[in-house]
Amino acid sequence: MSWLRFIDAVSERTGQLVSWLLIPMTLVLVYAVALRYVFNNPPVWGSEMGMFMCAALGLFAGAYTHLNRGHIKVDIILMRLSTRKKALAEIITTILFFFPFVGLVIWFGFTGTIRSIGFQEVSSSMWAPVLWPIKLMIPTAGCLLFLQGTAKLIRDFYTLLRGGDYHKIA
Numbered sequence: 001m002s003w004l005r006f007i008d009a010v011s012e013r014t015g016q017l018v019s020w021l022l023i024p025m026t027l028v029l030v031y032a033v034a035l036r037y038v039f040n041n042p043p044v045w046g047s048e049m050g051m052f053m054c055a056a057l058g059l060f061a062g063a064y065t066h067l068n069r070g071h072i073k074v075d076i077i078l079m080r081l082s083t084r085k086k087a088l089a090e091i092i093t094t095i096l097f098f099f100p101f102v103g104l105v106i107w108f109g110f111t112g113t114i115r116s117i118g119f120q121e122v123s124s125s126m127w128a129p130v131l132w133p134i135k136l137m138i139p140t141a142g143c144l145l146f147l148q149g150t151a152k153l154i155r156d157f158y159t160l161l162r163g164g165d166y167h168k169i170a
Contacts, residue, residue: 004151007147007150008148010144012067015060015063022057025050025053032047044125048129059138060137062141066152077089083163087159088160090156091153094149094153098149102142106146107139109139110139113138116131
């Protein structure tokens with residue numbers, strides 16, 4: 001089960017790494033706002049670059065958040081169930097909702113990236129950066145989330161079959 005630890009480590013490191021985007025994102029946005037309101041001369045790239053960094057932060061934090069069970073869910077029913085029944089409920093919701101949703105994110109993110117490359121798509125702003133690298137973040141982050149979801153699903157099956165604390169299974 002060392003590959004489960006590997007997936008966890010990738011999610012953990014990715015989350016830690018992407019969290020550092022908060023600093024340059026904040027600096028870029030403060031710079032853009034200061035130039036706009038103090039000097040009435042906003043940089044052409046400021047807001048868009050801030051949005052790109054915010055998108056990267058939100059997308060790549062998904063697997064980290066899933067690893068640390070930080071996504072919102074309604075536990076009112078689950079908290080009344082035994083450990084094995086909780087695992088069964090998690091397995092069902094993962095198969096019916098999580099994997100189809102993440103699969104769609106990966107599929108449409110990938111096809112959108114390919115289309116963007118084919119059309120040599122650029123932003124409609126005056127800065128006009130190439131968009132495919134930004135769009136590539138969607139399927140890449142989706143794949144990381146899919147891997148983390150798979151690791152969790154395996155742990156849920158382990159709990160269903162053997163009991164115990166499935167979050168600590170390596």
